[in-house]
Amino acid sequence: MxxxxxxxxxxxxxxxxxxxxxxxxxxxxxASGLQIMYQGAIQGAMGPLSGGNMALLKGEVDAARAKERETLLVSPGSILGATLECGRDKGKQMFSIMNECGFDVMTPGQHDFVFGLDTLLERSSEVGFPLVLTNVTFEPQPGADVPDTSAVKPYVMLERFGKKIMVFGVICPTVEKDWPGWETRIHLEQPLESVQKYEAEAKHADLVIVLANLSFRDSILFLKKLKWVNLIIGNPMGPDEVFYGECLDFSLRDGRRICWTMNGNPRAGSVSLRSVDGLWEIGSARPEPLLGHSEDVETARRIKAVEDEILATYSQTLATLTDSESEDSIGTLLNAVRTELGTEICIIPTSAFGSMKKQNLSANLTEIELRSVFHFPDRAAMMRVDGATIAKLWKRRNEPLVNETGISMAGIKEEKGRLIVNGRVLVPHDAYKVATTEYLARGAFSLLKPDVSGLRRETVQDVLVEFFSKSAEERRTAVNRLEHRPIVKQTLSVRGSYSQVSFSDAVRGYQYSDPKALYPNSDIPNFVGAEHLARNAMVHWEATSLTPDHEYFARFDTTYKDFREYKAADNWNLTLRYRRNDAEPKWLPFGELNLFGTNLEPDVAGHKRPLFGKVVLGMARKDDRDLRLFAGVGKIYRFSMNGRPENAGVNLGYEYTGKVGKNATLDSVFTYFTSFDNDKLTTYDGNIGLKIPIVSRLSAEFRYYLFGWRDASIGGTALRAETFSGLSYDLMLRHF
Missing domain, CATH: 1.20.5 (Single alpha-helices involved in coiled-coils or other helix-helix interfaces)
Known part of the structure; x- marks a missing residue:
């Protein structure tokens, strides 16, 4: 044919x-040539109880491999976590399921060390896939030797489907300082340099993959520097990420690509590769479709058995929540932490509550729900944070600051453009008591200045359980006590300075006419009758007790000068004040008592010790710039001064404190009084000062005082001006 x-x-x-x-x-x-599936950052969420589903992953992988034989399954880590499922056996069941899924290789992420280095090495010995971590060295510490770490490889060369696939693994070195409980035996080196050392070996590979726990920015830099790396698969990490809950990929112009796991999502990611003329064409990353298959039945059964055991132990109801508490679930948890720890504010990364998704807390709250919602092992921490930093965090709270979400805050709100902290206006230069996680307290993402002095023994989970274990009445009492707790601020200053004093001509008219009174004193405070240059010592103390409704203030000064003939200049001043308080700047009632005297015993002429007093009742207004205005009626009392009238009149004044430049402080006080009486007494009393920090609590201080007195019976306004230049040492205390 x-x-x-x-x-x-x-x-x-x-x-x-x-x-x-x-x-x-x-x-x-x-056309794919090779399919790579990947999963990571599930942080211990093994089953539905903690927001995960490893049975679904097993079903997806089996279905994908049935369709495409050349499928590789990898993980950039953070598979383990402090969930109840992982905690019961320290990840043994989780690694067993990973082994059954057929993982080819895994890089340990920072969450995988939650149970310690020894436990992770034990888990690795129980599975058939290797662990790779390129930028790590293990260093023994006193009393803590390094176990056999040969199971952790710097890289692996997988021979799959007739191809040599080289896989590296890296973790960002910053976790060494800011990750809670990071073991000192584990030292992380720079990832780029660590991988670069193996460039010669990489020449024998057909494909080079890096499993990474790096920021998006660092990953791009990685590909740009190492041209022989084809693909990075990583967990989202760093404040510059902008994707959350989605599979992110980014391609360079030459076709090399970065793929990210879907943080907290049980679905696997997938990317297809095809080799053309020795070059790899890498497709777009995508969530792995279900392919018509459901979760693996046997894996689901195993997970359910574990969850049933946990439910039997932790399912007892701790508290019954109101509808509003349940609807504002994250706010309820944050307020529980700050109330239990007794702080003004609570700051926690929103991603810490990622397992909640859009779900609310149950009306009947159980311990298992609390521990499942917040499944990080962080200890609770208490810090002092300045108001300026808190204001910046508030403005940026919805930006992707931490793990692509942001931060959640309680105890602070914004009203009419003003920040209110626990019922009081936020003061930028005040330090506030903040409850947070160990991770942020260690300086993670540079949100807060590192400070671990306030670390607690309890984890955040323990704090939540402790609070909700109280009765409803006990919780209400604790919340009410916190909301009305006063803020007490105290300042003690010791000042040493030189002063130049000058007087107006009218001062002479206010001195004693008694011929025996050769002692050049006056019955008017702060007048000694002659110009002089003196060295001074002053002790200054003031305290404020501030509640959402009331403000109590006390101030005491005592001054000593170094010249004998003018000892009347050694004086003291005491001010006591009460004012109604409100978060909004408005005029509210106030009352003030001011006492002034000299540090003298009766002089050689037998004159009694001068003592003056002033009582003022009126209205006061405080605004957001820390400016206080006072207006009221007052009365001056001249104790031990026979023949002098007691004067009643109008009293006006202000107090101001503010920042100049970056560190300097400007403050000013001024009071004007004029009487209705026959002598028409008028007084002026005030000062303005500039304080510039030198080191720690030591500051250079410059201050100008002005005191004036006019009495119609004598005439002329007597003015006394004094200029101080010196040093001050301040001890400041703020207690909440």
Whole structure:
């Protein structure tokens, strides 16, 4: 028959056979060439109880491999976590399921060390896939030797499907200082340099993959520096990420790509690769479709058995929540932490509550729900944070600051453009008591200045359980006590300075006319009758007790000068004040008592010790710039001064404190009083000062005082001006 075919027929038959061959190759060898599936950052969420589903992952992997034989399954880590499922056996069941899923390789992420280095090494010995971590060295510590770490490889060369696939693993070194409970035996080196050392070995590989726990920015830099790396698969990490809950990929112009796991999502990611003329074409990353298959039945059964055991232990109801508490679930948890720890504010990364998704807390709250919602092992921490930093965090709280979400805050709100902390206006230069996690207290993401002095023994989970274990009445009492707790601020300053004093001519008219009174004193405070240059010592103390409704203030000064003939200049001043308080700047009632005297015993002429007093009742207003205005009626009392009237009149004044530049402080006080009485007494009393920090609590201080007194019975306004230049040492205390 073949002999009867013409040349044209033979040519056509040959072409048809060739086409059939090509089509058969396309069917047998799909365009992907190689499929890589990946999963990570599930942080111990093994089953639905903690927001995960490893049974679904097993079903997806089996279905994908049934469709595409050349499928690789990898993990950039953070598979373990402090969930109840992982905690019961320190991740043994989780690693067993990973082994059954058929993982080819895994890089340990920071969460995988939650149970310690020794436990992770034990888990690795129980599975059939290798662990790779390139930028790590293990260093023994006093009393803590390093176990056999040969199971952790710097890289692996997988031989799969006729290809050599080289896999590295890296973790960002910053976790060494800010990750809670990070073991000192584990030292992380720079990832880029660590991988670069193996460039020669990489030349023997067909494909090079890096499993990474790096920020997006660092990952791009990684690919730009190491041209021989084809693909990075990583967990989202760092404040510069902008994707959350989605599978992120980013391609460079040369086709190399970065793929991210879906943080907290039980679905696997997937990317297809095809080798063309020795170069890899890498497709877009995508969530792995279910392919018509459901979760793996046997894996689901095993997980349910674990969850049933946990439910039997932790399912007892701790508290019954109101509808509002349940609807504002994150706010309820944050307020529970700050109330239990007794702080003004609570700051926790929103991603810490990622397992809640859009769900609310149950009306009947159980311990298992609390521990499942917040499944991080962080200890609770208490810090002092300045108001300026808190204001910045509030403005940026919805930005992707931490793990692509942001931060959640309680105890602070914004009203009419003003920040209110626990019922009181936020003061930028005040330090506030803040409850947070150990992770942020260690300086993670540079949100807060590192400070671990306030670390607690309890984890955040323990704090939540402790609070909700109280009765409803006990919780209400604790919340009410916190909301009305006063803020007490105290300042004690010791000042040493030189002063230059000058007087107006009218001062002479206010001195004693008694011929025996050769002692150049005056019955008017702060007048000594002559110019002088003196060295001074002053002790200054003031205290404020502030509640949402009331403000109590006390201030005491005592001054000593170094010249004998003018000892009347040694004086003291006491001010006591009460004012109604409100978060809004408005005029509210106030009352003030001011006493002034000299540090003298009766002088040689027998004159009694001068003592003056002033009582003022009126209205006061405080605004957001820390400016207080006072207006009221007052009365001056001149104790031990026979023949002098007691004067009643109008009293006006202000107090101001503010920042100048970055660190300097400007403060000013001024009071004006004028009487209705026959002598028409008028007084001026005030000062303005600039304090510039030198080191720690030591500051350079410059201050100008002005005191004036006018009495109609004598005439002329007597003015006393004094300029101080010196040093001050301040001890400040703020207690909540």
């Amino acid at each position: 073949n002999s009867s075919l013409s040349c044209a027929q033979r040519a056509l038959l040959g072409r048809f056979a060739g086409l059939v061959c090509v089509l058969s190759l396309i069917v047998v060898c799909p």
